[in-house]
Structure formats: C-alpha cells, structure tokens
Amino acid sequence: MTIVPFLFDVLAYSAIFVLVVLGLGVIASMMGIFNFAHGEFVLLGAYTVYLFHSSGLPVWAGMVAAPFVVGIVGLVLERVAIRRFYATPIVAMLGTYAIGLALRETVRSLLSGQFYSVTAPLVGSFSFGEISISRWRTAVILITVAVMVCSYLLLTRTRFGLQVRAALENPPLARASGISTSRVYAATFTFGAALAGLAGGLMVPIYAISADMGVPFLIKSFLAVMLGGMGSFEGAIAGAALVGATSAALPWVIKPVVADVVVFIIAIAIVKVRPEGLLSKWRN
C-alpha cells in the first residue's frame, strides 16, 4: 500500500522542483546567464503571497499577483544592472549573487528573521482508505503541468519564442533581421523572474516563509540545468524532474543525509557520460 503515497510524494516534490527550475532554466538556456538571485526571486514570490495573507486578502489572489510583482522586479533589475553583465558571464554570476544577497537580507529584516506560515487555498487531504493525498500538493502538480506546457508552447510556437531563440543562437543576425535583442533579453529575463515568483507563491503554503527559503533549491536547480544541458528548455525540465525525483525517492531507501550527497554523485556521473546534456540527442 505504500506504493501510492511513494509515487505521489515523488511526483509532488518533482513538480515543485520543476516549477523552481523552469524560471532558472529559461534564463540560463535562453540568455546564458546563471542567475544566482533566482532563489530570492522565489522568495519574493512567496513574500508577495505572505503580504496578501497578512493583510487579510485571499491567498489565491496573492498567488496570481506573485508572478507579476516578481516579473516587474526582474524587469527593473535587468534594465538597471543585469543587462550590463551579458558580455561577462562570470561577473553576471557574482552580480546576481550580490543582488540575491541584498534581496534576501531585506526580506529578512522585513520579517524580523521570523518564519511565518501561509494557509493554502486548499486545506487538508483526500483520503482513500488508508491513503491520504494532500490537496494542495495535487493542485501544485496540476498547475506545474499547465505552466510547463504553456511555457513550452510560448517558446516553440509563438513569434516571441522564435525571437528569443534567434537572439540566443545568433545575436548579430537577429539584430540584422530587425529583432531588438536588448528588448528580447529584457522580456526573457522578466518571464524567467515571473516563473520564479509563481513557484515561490505556490510553494509558500508547503514551506513556511523565511528569508532562506530559496537557498536549498538554488544549487540543486543549477544541477538540474547542467544535467538537462544548456540551451535547451526541455532539457532543464528533464533535469529538474530527475533531480527532484531522486531527491524525494532516495530517502525511502537510504539515510537522508547520504541521499543528499548521492543525488549529486548520480548527477555528476550522468554529466560525465552525457556532457552535452540529457536531451541533446533529441534536439539534434
């Protein structure tokens, strides 16, 4: 009987993980920027929902607002700071790290270093005999699938998606064809930040809000992007699903402390075998 909760929990955690990695994957794959402030974008999304919750507004409204709020923050940061880093990826890493640190410590002082819970729009669980399935986690799985599909369609089937890919693969040619790469980058970064905000908003009822809530996800998210292969949106999702699933599944069979290390070992082994990323074959 444990197989159902096992599968559900692995799926639920993978969904949260995919949601977090989506935004990071978009920015890393489409712009070549490793955004170290990603964890804090997630945090800002969560903070938006917390603000709605603490001022008595409905939590779901906060979740709808979170991607827009964080998207705007992302856009401002991109215009002010991040666009200066495009030529130098290392500086971009350090710069975004600094931005993340500033955001995190600001939120920390706003929260007085405290942890606060936010009640989910769907409380409790579905019970099937002995098995209980969390309602909110089920909702998160469904929303993740929807967001994933929409993002994929946006990047592969629309004019905007075409421009984004053009700006990634050959910026001079894209500019020569009349695409404002600067504007495309700004839009892509905003989109990535908005996805992070959505992830933060959706996961805050599962984890309490605290200034460090984005941190545990950051390194594993980079691992997921690296696994999936740079430059591919589907790759990042596949990488995230793999990292999320192994992170959730391994503690069922080995000690959780060891499991954390094993996730990285498995990932490194895969990167060694397929340095170009999980999905490179399909793309080529």
Add this chain to the structure above:
Amino acid sequence: MRNDDRSKRPLSASRRLFLQRTTLLTGMIALGGGSYLFNPKGVWAADPIKVGIATDLTGAISWGGIPNSQVAKMVIDQINKSGGLLGRPLQMILEDTATNEQLAVTKVRKLVTQDKVDVVFGGITSSMRNAIKDTIVNRGKTLYIYPQLYEGKECTPYLFCTGPTPAQQCDTFIPWLIKNGGKKFYLPSADYVWPHVLNEYARNTIVKNGGEVIGEEYFPVDHNEYSAAVNKIMSSGVNVVFNTTIPPGVAAFFKQLNEAGFQKKGGRLACVYYDENALGITPAHEIEGLASCLDYFKAVNDPFGNQLQVEYGKLFGDKLLFTAGSGATGMYRGIKLWESAVKEAKSVKREPVAAALDHARISDGPGGGCEMVPGTRHVKMNMYTAVSKGGRYEIVEKSKGPVMPGECA
C-alpha cells in the same frame, strides 16, 4: 608593464602620499591614542560597568538574537533606573555576530580587548558558543554567560549556562508523553550537534520509562521533503513523534505529517524548542496537540512573568516575543543572576564574581525563581509542559519544584 609605469611616477606623487599618510597618522594619534591620554578617568563619579552582548541580530538566527538583545536592553535599563550596580551605571555594548562564527570571533575579541567589558552574554547556537568561548574565557579572561537551551556537556570554567539542558527538557516531559501519547517513539532530527546529543539523552529516558524508540533519523539541516519519514511513521504505529528538525524544514515536515493523518489517528507530536514565536511557523490546525517542554510559557500566567511581558511589549512590540525557545528567558536569568553575584562579590572582577555566581539565586523570574547548582555552572529551574490548542499553549504539567540540570556534576 604596470611596475614600469609605477617606477616612472614623478616624485611629487610619493611626496603627496607621504604627506597624506603623515596627516592620517597624526589624525589617528590625536583621535585614537591621544584621546586615551586625555581620557577623563576619575573625573566622573563612577565609571560604567561594561556589559558585552554578542548575539545574532542579522542572518539566519536573528529570530533568537533580536529578542535576546531586547531583553538585555530592558533588564540593563531597569537596573540603571534603580541606581545601577555597586553605585555604577551599566553600559551595554551590543555586537552583531550576524550568524557567522568567523565574524563573531572578531566581534567578541573587540569586546574583550578593546572595550574591556566585564562580562559577555550571548551566542544562540552551540556552534556560536564553541566559536567564541575561547576568545572570551581563555584569551580574554572574561566571564561568559550563555542563555539558550542546548545539548549540555559545556563544562568550561568561567562559562555559565542559563538555559535548559536535556535533563530538564526530558526528565518530566518524556514520562508525560508516554502517559499522554504512547510508548512508541520516533525521533526525526536535523543533522547537527544539538539533536544528536539531545536524542541520546531522550532515548535513554524513553527506555528507562518503559517506552521504545522505533526510529531515529537525521536530515540535512535545510531538508524540505519528508515523505519517506512520514511514511515510516504512519506505517509503524508510532505514538509519539519527538521532533528535533528545525525551521524552515520543520514547517514542511509538520504539514506532511498532519496531511498524512498522524494526529487524526491519535498520534502525539512533541518538540522541545517550540514556543510562542514558533507558533507562526505552521498553521494552528497542523500542530493541534503539539507538546513542548520549556522553562517558561506566557500561559504559565505568573504575575512576575506577566509584568515582564507587559514591559517588553511596550518597548518592542509583538513581532518577536519574549519567549523561552529563543533564549530570551535565559538572557533574563543570566543578567539577574550575574547582578546578584556582583552585589555579593562587591566587585566586577572575574574571580570573585564567578565564585559568587556559582551559588547565585534569584527569587523571581519568568516562570519562577532559579538558582545555580554549585560547582556545575548550570541553573536549576522550574519546567513546564504545554500543549498547543487552537494556536495557543495550555500548561498541562508543572515540574514538582526546580529540575536539576544534570550537567558537569
């Protein structure tokens, strides 16, 4: 290339540099060393007694450090208002250790060598205490008082601990849990020193009282996915979950446990650091029935504690409360015990104060009076078991008199 450029620099530049540096040096002597020469020592009626507070005002542990510093300020102001100590005012020197052990060592070195404080209070985590104690006690030859509940085994001379120990948190609590939960325990924990050492004590106490430990499991400190543990708990008929996982991960754990129906099936959740501040981490219904054991809860409803709560609330609001789990009650106790020791010793020098502190006692405090157990540098205090109901605590048991710390005997 650059070196060549520099060697060709005109002489006037280095003369300018010389002038700049001389001016700087002169300034430093005038303002720094010089001011020592003209230090108006003896001009004032009494030099202040310097109290160093080194705690985490920023960073991950600021939830504990901020109330600690606030309580310290409140108590020191109270002492000053009632005439100071030995006819001298107290001067509080606050340093932010920023949840960063390397930085903290620099900060406490400044306190003991530059400010020459007479006593240092502070540190929340054990790793912080271990990082700064040598600088304060051995190199700085200064008294150190550590306020937070911790795993015990700290027997460094001149280091006094005023928070509860495992014996105090388990001796009355675990028999209560067995009576009001059941015999089968599960110990999910964060993987660092406090849970490891506390669990060792808890395990022995559980077995001694006829209980049984079904599982003990350690998670990375920032872990946030507990489905495997929840499943083991649900499938092995555990009665009591004695939790030592910590925020932020604990929120996810309690939620998953609740959603799996642990409490609905009669399970008892226990967590010995849960206080009034922690109630916000999880929605009230997810921790309905959670039991905790601490040296003070607001629900103890003692007149002295209530008065402190009112004063604290007036000064600092209700964002970070005056609670036991953050070490704030330990800070109160520490300063008041030290005050009584200084009065007895009629000195602020380390040796006589330490000798007096060794048997110091206060008749009032949050949750009641307390006293040092001579020769152990730990405090004997009342302990309370409380259960969370609808987002508040209700006291369900009070220890029969002060509980022994059981350390360094």
